[in-house]
Amino acid sequence: MNAAPLVAIRGLQKRFGAGPLVLDGINLEVGQGEFVSFIGPSGCGKSTLLRLIAGLTSASDGLITVDGTPPEKAREKMFFVFQDATLMPWRRVAENVELPLLLRGDAPGHRRERVARMLEVVGLSGAAEKFPWQLSGGMRMRVSIARALTVAPEILLLDEPFGALDEMTRDRLNEDLLAIRSRNSFTGFFVTHSVAEAVFLSSRIVVLGVNPGRVTAVIDVPFPYPRQPELRETPAFLRLLATTAQALRAVRS
Amino acid sequence: MSPSLRSRLSTYLLPAATAAALIVLWYVLKAVFQVPSFVLPAPHEILVAAWEERSFLWPAALVTVRGALLGFSAAVGVGFLLAMALGFSPRVKASLYPLILVLQMMPVTILAPIFVLWLGQGLPSIVAITFMIGFFPVVANTTMGFISVDRNLRELFVMCNATRAQEARYLRIPGAMPYFLTGMKIAGTLAPIGAIVGDFLAGSAQGGVGGIGYMTISYFSQLKTPALFATGLVACVMGFVFVGGVNWLHWRLLHLWHDSMVKKE
Numbered sequence: 423m424n425a426a427p428l429v430a431i432r433g434l435q436k437r438f439g440a441g442p443l444v445l446d447g448i449n450l451e452v453g454q455g456e457f458v459s460f461i462g463p464s465g466c467g468k469s470t471l472l473r474l475i476a477g478l479t480s481a482s483d484g485l486i487t488v489d490g491t492p493p494e495k496a497r498e499k500m501f502f503v504f505q506d507a508t509l510m511p512w513r514r515v516a517e518n519v520e521l522p523l524l525l526r527g528d529a530p531g532h533r534r535e536r537v538a539r540m541l542e543v544v545g546l547s548g549a550a551e552k553f554p555w556q557l558s559g560g561m562r563m564r565v566s567i568a569r570a571l572t573v574a575p576e577i578l579l580l581d582e583p584f585g586a587l588d589e590m591t592r593d594r595l596n597e598d599l600l601a602i603r604s605r606n607s608f609t610g611f612f613v614t615h616s617v618a619e620a621v622f623l624s625s626r627i628v629v630l631g632v633n634p635g636r637v638t639a640v641i642d643v644p645f646p647y648p649r650q651p652e653l654r655e656t657p658a659f660l661r662l663l664a665t666t667a668q669a670l671r672a673v674r675s
Numbered sequence: 676m677s678p679s680l681r682s683r684l685s686t687y688l689l690p691a692a693t694a695a696a697l698i699v700l701w702y703v704l705k706a707v708f709q710v711p712s713f714v715l716p717a718p719h720e721i722l723v724a725a726w727e728e729r730s731f732l733w734p735a736a737l738v739t740v741r742g743a744l745l746g747f748s749a750a751v752g753v754g755f756l757l758a759m760a761l762g763f764s765p766r767v768k769a770s771l772y773p774l775i776l777v778l779q780m781m782p783v784t785i786l787a788p789i790f791v792l793w794l795g796q797g798l799p800s801i802v803a804i805t806f807m808i809g810f811f812p813v814v815a816n817t818t819m820g821f822i823s824v825d826r827n828l829r830e831l832f833v834m835c836n837a838t839r840a841q842e843a844r845y846l847r848i849p850g851a852m853p854y855f856l857t858g859m860k861i862a863g864t865l866a867p868i869g870a871i872v873g874d875f876l877a878g879s880a881q882g883g884v885g886g887i888g889y890m891t892i893s894y895f896s897q898l899k900t901p902a903l904f905a906t907g908l909v910a911c912v913m914g915f916v917f918v919g920g921v922n923w924l925h926w927r928l929l930h931l932w933h934d935s936m937v938k939k940e
Binding site (some may be wrong): 476501511512525 | 827828830831832836837849850852931932
């Protein structure tokens with residue numbers, strides 16, 4: 423990291439109302455092109471941290487900047503992928519993907535072209551005219567990711583996007599996400615419960631503890647991109663899996 | 676027996692058989708207890724009366740349909756706009772909703788003479804009464820729809836820097852549609868009843884034509900009981916036509932996507 427960090431977090435504290443501290447003393451600098459996972463037990467505030475970066479909630483103390491400005495002012499550089507696909511049930515797949523461009527006021531021709539391209543990227547060109555209820559959970563999540571990619575965000579924030587999916591679908595989507603990233607480069611923030619997912623995707627893993635959420639470990643993941651599915655079976659990968667799992671266990675006890 | 680045949684059997688044949696059985700029972704009871712026709716006419720007498728009185732009942736039905744349609748449209752239109760105001764601003768909701776409830780608690784029989792005082796006998800009062808009966812279900816349901824927007828979807832719009840108008844157009848209004856249509860269904864069921872009650876309480880035969888409610892009073896005072904029953908028959912048919920129309924709209928707008936309509940295999 424030689425240039426200024428894309429996302430900088432300093433002395434961040436967060437509490438809701440008069441409640442207890444959810445996050446405390448968070449310091450983190452993330453450079454362009456990184457893929458950072460937040461992992462930790464339930465209630466450690468990892469989703470809150472993601473929402474803070476998105477500017478969907480504000481810090482109680484401390485500072486977050488995205489590209490040098492407060493998160494609320496940097497929204498056009500970011501997009502958020504929610505825990506469930508968060509599609510509008512009354513809009514067809516293509517119309518769902520189109521939404522961010524529509525709200526931004528892009529011309530119809532450009533929107534159509536962009537939507538078609540993004541559906542191709544996530545492998546759902548054939549489902550453009552379907553309604554969300556006609557898709558499986560994994561396909562819905564792909565639609566959600568396609569929608570996020572339409573605006574070509576510099577930063578993509580993903581809040582446990584694959585948590586509700588079965589392991590095979592999840593692995594597949596992990597691979598696809600990396601493939602997409604190799605073409606549409608973005609800086610990634612990823613919240614997850616899964617150690618394997620975190621190690622496979624990330625360049626860096628931030629382990630958070632509970633009560634209050636603090637950074638207890640930062641693990642660098644040295645494997646170069648692009649990563650192949652076979653990486654999961656290599657000894658180096660399994661060792662890092664163990665290291666991360668230990669760091670996570672240390673938090674729980 | 677194939678499943679589709681069986682389901683058709685229970686949809687059409689069972690109610691038809693029940694109705695036939697009840698009609699037979701009706702004839703039997705009338706014969707056994709020797710009930711005179713001015714107390715309880717036989718079913719065929721009602722049909723005959725409906726036919727004989729058609730030159731009165733048909734125009735009366737049209738008058739009532741007009742009142743019901745106008746009152747229903749007003750209830751749906753005003754109800755939707757009011758719900759929008761209530762749903763979009765918690766402050767408006769807090770200040771207005773209790774008052775709407777108060778209005779709703781007021782029985783129509785009390786409101787009717789007030790409307791007659793203000794608007795006179797006839798169509799305006801009937802429309803006002805129909806409106807009063809129909810608008811609350813529209814407001815209550817649609818407001819619920821505007822309020823219960825998925826939190827994540829709202830945050831999606833925040834992430835897109837959407838304006839309030841965009842949020843209304845692309846998120847809240849389509850999201851509230853199923854609720855709005857439910858309110859509309861209830862209002863649709865109540866509208867013909869409202870128009871008949873309104874006609875009963877505030878109707879007039881100005882221009883020589885009263886509505887169904889007015890005819891009810893007229894037949895009652897003449898003890899034309901079969902014709903009185905025939906007005907009930909007309910009211911029933913009107914109700915089905917109204918509800919059918921709203922159901923059709925409901926289906927048009929929701930059948931492609933809403934959980935209540937889509938077939939999941």
